[in-house]
Amino acid sequence: MRNTKKGFTLIELLIVVVIVGILALAAIPLITANTRDARRAEGEQQLGSMKGQARVAFAKTGAVPTTLTGAYDAGGCNVDAAELVGKYFQVNDACSGSAGAATLTTATGPSGVSSDGNCTLTFAMAGGDGTFAWA
Numbered sequence: 001m002r003n004t005k006k007g008f009t010l011i012e013l014l015i016v017v018v019i020v021g022i023l024a025l026a027a028i029p030l031i032t033a034n035t036r037d038a039r040r041a042e043g044e045q046q047l048g049s050m051k052g053q054a055r056v057a058f059a060k061t062g063a064v065p066t067t068l069t070g071a072y073d074a075g076g077c078n079v080d081a082a083e084l085v086g087k088y089f090q091v092n093d094a095c096s097g098s099a100g101a102a103t104l105t106t107a108t109g110p111s112g113v114s115s116d117g118n119c120t121l122t123f124a125m126a127g128g129d130g131t132f133a134w135a
Helices: 008-063
Strands: 101-107 119-124 132-135
Touching: 008 101, 008 119, 008 132
Parallel strands: none
Antiparallel strands: 101 119, 119 132
């Protein structure tokens, strides 16, 4: 009777480990980029909602608001300060601009959380069109 051994050789196992390592090296940058983009989407969403608040304040007062948390008649957007803070981003409590255009900027993450960059939203109060720029 013939006794045959079944299993993988050491060379075959090493080749599989090397291939898995190469695939992992290719996947890690993609995963980190997707994570960064997902976090940045929160910042863009926050800036977009603050843009709506700034446009409402502009429509009520006819002037670009200078703060996001003040009352409308005091040059603000009447936003609760808690709305400015998300999990990864917080919006600076300022809305700068003139002649119907404004700029909103995200700050670093709350409680020292890495925010994956700062974003500036520049938009026109009348049309509402805007551009996001990441730094």
